[in-house]
Amino acid sequence: MLKQEIAQAVIAEALKTGGDFAEIFLEDRQNNNVSMLSGKVESVNSRRLHGAGVRVFHGFQGVYVYTNDTSMEGLMQCARRAASAIRGADKIAAKGLAWQDTPSIHAIKERPDQVKTARKVEKMKAAQAILKEAPEIVQGSINYMDSVQRVWIANSEGLFTGDTRVYTRFSVSAIASNGTENQTGGENPGAMQGFEIFDSRIDPEACAKTAAKRAVTMLHAPVCPAGVMPVVIDSGFGGVIFHEACGHSLEATAVAVGNSEFCGKLGQKIAADCVTAIDDGTIPNEWGSLNIDDEGTPTTKLVLIENGILKNYMIDKLNARRMQMPITGSGRRQGYMFAPTSRMRNTYIAAGNDENEEMISTMGDGLYAKKMGGGSVTPTTGKFNFAVAEGYLVKDGKIQHPVRGASLIGRGSEILLKIDRVGKDMQMAQGMCGSISGSIPTNVGQPMIRVSSMTVGGR
Amino acid sequence: MNADQFIQALLDEARKQGMQSAEIYLNSTDSFRAMCVKGDITNYTVYATRGLSLRGLYQGKMGYAATEAFDEDAVGSLVEAVKESAILTEDEDIQEIYPGDGEYPKIDNYSPALDQVEEKKKLQLIQDIEKKALAMDERITALNYNMISTASSETRIVNRIFSGSDAPGLDLRYRDNMAVCFVSATAKEGDRVSTGSGFKATRDFDELDAEQIAREAVDEALFMLKAAPVPSGSYRAIIDAKCMPDLLGVFSGVFSAESAQKGLSLLAGKEGETIASEIVTLMDDPLLPGGLGSQPFDAEGVATRTKAVIEKGRLTTLLHNLKTARKAGVKTTGNAARAGYAGAVNVSPSNFYFAPGERTPEQLMQDMKNGLVITEVSGLHAGANPISGDFSLIAQGYTVKDGRKDQPVEQITVAGNFYQLLKNIRAVGSDLCFPGSSVGSPSVDVGEIAVAGK
Incomplete structure (x- = not known):
């Protein structure tokens, strides 16, 4: 843990060369992983991460120094190294620190780091039993992971606080094969929750059934035809397109340096009227939720787009200086090895007024993307390309048959304007989001939506 | 606790808790990194990190656990985690902790002078590179990447075999350092855009010549404009x-006996056969002076040695660690490796090159x-x-x-x-x-x- 007098001394040392803001972040984290391949426990790994980082600002300049040596000497040395890179004219004094408890909005019943590994293996074996019986499934890979991250944050503005973040996640991947070709299906649910997650959110057998069914369905699917057509994207992981193609472009990391197609568009219409998009760190027990961000700011519910109008960007402390706008509780980092920056939390398109059945029955000929896969985006232009993990061809408003190899191609700013239906049932799904401050848990989400026309890649 | 105290406490606890053997793999790194964009220093990051993994046999099976905290709590919990990992892992292959070799090669890949180079001098280098590159040709519009980094690290392996052996165990150390400069220049002419890169890795900081690195990147970018x-x-x-x-790097895994035994390499069982043109000799040389993969001992504490993997077209050996060598009935080639201090022991080449x-x-x-x-x-x-x-x-x-x-x-x-x-x-x-x-x-x-x- 971080002692107050040490934090105070480190901050004072860090400001000695004229820095105008200093911060110390200390982390102690226990990660546990179990992996199983074809029914055999392949590895049981536990790893305790422990370290601290000192950050100093001078104007727009940020310097970051980190270490595993969290003794008084180790931290003071970090502060001196950071200060040595700053040349400021005016010296400011740090405010006195006063500890502030962080009330938690995320109830944890059973800390996963205190659960015997054998109980975790039992959950994995339950999923494996389903995969073993599933026809055409030739290999199954199952992973369990939990993580308990404790953080302490203090800065020259007098902030001194901390938090404990508990995560549990389960993933199943099934490979179906007919001898010449392989198709994969996967499920990866998780939450900011303890081992009690298996009493509510995660049913290992249901995960395995879904994964196996998807792999087998796609194995027998014909190839998707290419063309421009209406596309219905289902709830849950479908939200990955908004996350990648629009969400990243609304982070200060991109906006502050002019590297986003949404720069200077606050108050302007950037999406269809039926689109409201939210980045919410406050939802109890969700995968991307927090109590405080990694700069110690209480997390928020932030409306990004309201009825088509751009309302907010996600902003961290350093970029707030460049943009001359307030911070939004969005400063995040993987851990002490990274300086924080603006990142997403649980980002979703909010529920609308449309009926799912009507969306499909009135779409004519098109594609129904039931589950999205991975993809990539060029941030400067917003151009994206996503694989459809499970897709169905629609003819005359009726779902015909599954198709494989489909991809969705477009630009973030264009697709937002072409959304013409937003369903009522918003669902979220979990992912790990990678960016300059490392890999962090985030939720994507949306109800079923329809895009009036989209380029579908296929053959 | 300092590293020595922590290691001793772990060994004592491992013995007390009934482990048959224990090995500590410790990595410490001091690093500096900065970039220069339009005269401004960005991404200025300094770190001093250390991490340790405990591995050992319990009830005949190998378990693993890792930590970055060297405190009282970590001692008990780490040994407990290793035991649990050993019990639950379902791996039938026999694994062992290595008692050690009589002699280890000497490799001098550490320059004390490099660790003393001032940060000011490092920042000056990338600022100079940017200035020089932009002045070389008006078609050079920017450096889209311009980074200096230095890293100094030590790897240490300490082990003990508790049961049926009075061997004192190993305590091996290897230290090395390196400075790396990487630059990418953007050239524009009309609507044509191209990039070119310049790179240098060295232990002698004075070998990092701003003019030369900038020239390499600029020349390539300009040449590629008409591509x-x-x-x-x-x-x-x-x-x-x-x-x-x-x-070669992407396909280096096919020479690993681990890949071969898992059915992931077409070279399985091809030892002694001709697999390349007779002009080809492929070396694995852990003793190469100045090599980034140089090391006197591998990740299991086995003394390393130089060998030809392909000699005049003939595959002489695959690369082994103790586990794969035992399975194949041969002697390890000293190519045990770990991805970071917390990774499991696998197989990897050292300095790997066509002669x-x-x-x-x-x-x-x-x-x-x-x-x-x-x-x-x-x-x-x-x-x-x-x-x-x-x-x-x-x-x-x-x-x-x-x-x-x-x-x-x-x-x-x-x-x-x-x-x-x-x-x-x-x-x-x-x-x-x-x-x-x-x-x-x-x-x-x-x-x-x-x-x-x-």
């Missing part, structure tokens, strides 16, 4: 010494007369399949006409099969180069290669 694809077809080709290591020949790259071009020199390939993770050996990669380079460098080429793909390429090699140059990693190569004349262009 265009060539027509599709089969071409005679040389893969140059900056590019060949990337290709150089006599002819210079210019002479190779003269011998080839007409064809292509490939200087860069990208998309290695998607476009190269280490299991089948097939590759299809986006490439750039230049044409060779009448034995001389001619026109720049880009936006082509080169396709082939690594196993076939080994057999097709016609000549190996004298210009052995390790571009920023432990995998190296001279320029290699690979015979005919399939090119998709315009």
Whole structure:
């Protein structure tokens, strides 16, 4: 843990060369992983991460120094190294620190780091039993992971606080094969929750059934035809397109340096009227939720787009200086090895007024993307390309048959304007989001939506 | 606790808790990194990190756990975690903690002077590089990447075998450091945009010459401004010494006995057979002076040695650790490796390279007369399949006409099969180069290669 007098001394040392803001972040984290391949426990790994980082600002300049040596000497040395890179004219004094408890909005019943590994293996074996019986499934890979991250944050503005973040996640991947070709299906649910997650959110057998069914369905699917057509994207992981193609472009990391197609568009219409998009760190027990961000700011519910109008960007402390706008509780980092920056939390398109059945029955000929896969985006232009993990061809408003190899191609700013239906049932799904401050848990989400026309890649 | 106290406490606890053996693998690194963009220093990051993994046999099986905190709590919980890991892991292969070798090679890859270089001097270097590069030609519009980094690290292995042995156990240390400078320049002319890179890795900071690094990046960027694809077809080709290591690196896993035993390498069972042209000798040399993969002992504490993996076209051995060697009934080659301090023990080459020949790259071009020199390939993770050996990669380079460098080429793909390429090699140059990693190569004349262009 971080002692107050040490934090105070480190901050004072860090400001000695004229820095105008200093911060110390200390982390102690226990990660546990179990992996199983074809029914055999392949590895049981536990790893305790422990370290601290000192950050100093001078104007727009940020310097970051980190270490595993969290003794008084180790931290003071970090502060001196950071200060040595700053040349400021005016010296400011740090405010006195006063500890502030962080009330938690995320109830944890059973800390996963205190659960015997054998109980975790039992959950994995339950999923494996389903995969073993599933026809055409030739290999199954199952992973369990939990993580308990404790953080302490203090800065020259007098902030001194901390938090404990508990995560549990389960993933199943099934490979179906007919001898010449392989198709994969996967499920990866998780939450900011303890081992009690298996009493509510995660049913290992249901995960395995879904994964196996998807792999087998796609194995027998014909190839998707290419063309421009209406596309219905289902709830849950479908939200990955908004996350990648629009969400990243609304982070200060991109906006502050002019590297986003949404720069200077606050108050302007950037999406269809039926689109409201939210980045919410406050939802109890969700995968991307927090109590405080990694700069110690209480997390928020932030409306990004309201009825088509751009309302907010996600902003961290350093970029707030460049943009001359307030911070939004969005400063995040993987851990002490990274300086924080603006990142997403649980980002979703909010529920609308449309009926799912009507969306499909009135779409004519098109594609129904039931589950999205991975993809990539060029941030400067917003151009994206996503694989459809499970897709169905629609003819005359009726779902015909599954198709494989489909991809969705477009630009973030264009697709937002072409959304013409937003369903009522918003669902979220979990992912790990990678960016300059490392890999962090985030939720994507949306109800079923329809895009009036989209380029579908296929053959 | 300091590292020594913590290690001793762990060994004591491991013995007390009934472990048969214990090994501590410790890595400590001090590093500095900064970039320079438009005169401003950005991404200024300094760190001093250490991490430790405990591994050992319990009830005949190997368990693992890792920590970065060296405190009282970690001692008990780490040993407990190793025991649990050993009990639950379902691996039938026999594993062991190594009692040690009588002698270890000496390798001098540490420069105390490099650790003393002031940060001011490092920042000055990248600021100079940017200034010089921009002044070299008005078509150079920016450096899109301009980084200096230095790292100094120590690896230590301490082990004890508790049951049936009075051996004192190992305490091995190896220290090395390195400075790396990497620059990428952007050139613009009309609506044409191209990039070129400059790179240098050294233990002697004074060898980092701003003018030379900037010149390398600028020349390549300017040369590539006029680049265009060539027509599709089969071409005679040389893969140059900056590019060949990337290709060899992607396929280096096929020489691992671990891959072979898992059915992931077509070289399984091919020891003693001819798998390459007789010109080809492929070395694994952990003792190479200055090598980034140099090490006197491997990740299991086995003394390392230099060996030819392919000698004049014949596969002499695969690379082994203790587990794969036992399974194959051979002696380990000292190629146990771990990905970071917390990774499981696997197999990896040390300094891995095609032995150089006599002819210079210019002479190779003269011998080839007409064809292509490939200087860069990208998309290695998607476009190269280490299991089948097939590759299809986006490439750039230049044409060779009448034995001389001619026109720049880009936006082509080169396709082939690594196993076939080994057999097709016609000549190996004298210009052995390790571009920023432990995998190296001279320029290699690979015979005919399939090119998709315009």
